[in-house]
Amino acid sequence: MHIVYPAVVSALLFSIGVYGVLARRNTILVLMSVELMLNAVNLNLVAFDVWLGDRLHSGQVLTLFVIVIAAAEVGVGLAIVLALYRNRRTVDLDHLRDLAEPADGPTPGNPTVTDQAQTQRHTTDDQPVERDHGDGRPAGRGGKS
Secondary structure, three states: OOOHHHHHHHHHHHHHHHHHHHHOOEHHHHHHHHHHHHHHHHHHHHHHHHHHOOOOOHHHHHHHHHHHHHHHHHHHHHHHHHHHHHHHOOOEHHHHHHHOOOOOOOEOOEOOHHHHHHHHHHHHOOOOOOOEOOOOOEOOOOOOO
């Protein structure tokens, strides 16, 4: 077998994966694109291992490690996606920008986090805040705390 054919197929798979990571908005599709890129690397590892005639088959062993890492990545990635979906009801990457650092300044219709905190602080300053210890008894009003 000539090494060019698997290398070209691997390059195409990797290119499709990079396009999927850069162009897709859905988190699950991005994870699938990363898996495509890892499979392209696996194809290269096995093809070069066979072409070089390595007696230790180190390319195939490294491929097994990459498969294990990819399985762990899928497990953790899907757990994160499910947690985000439960909290925000979307898996669209553009709508998950709340976790990013705030921009330089507020834009019309999109106040920054500090503006929201100041608004909340001004609305709650004139109202007393009662806190409790978690068992129903208020904190700071006589008695032991």
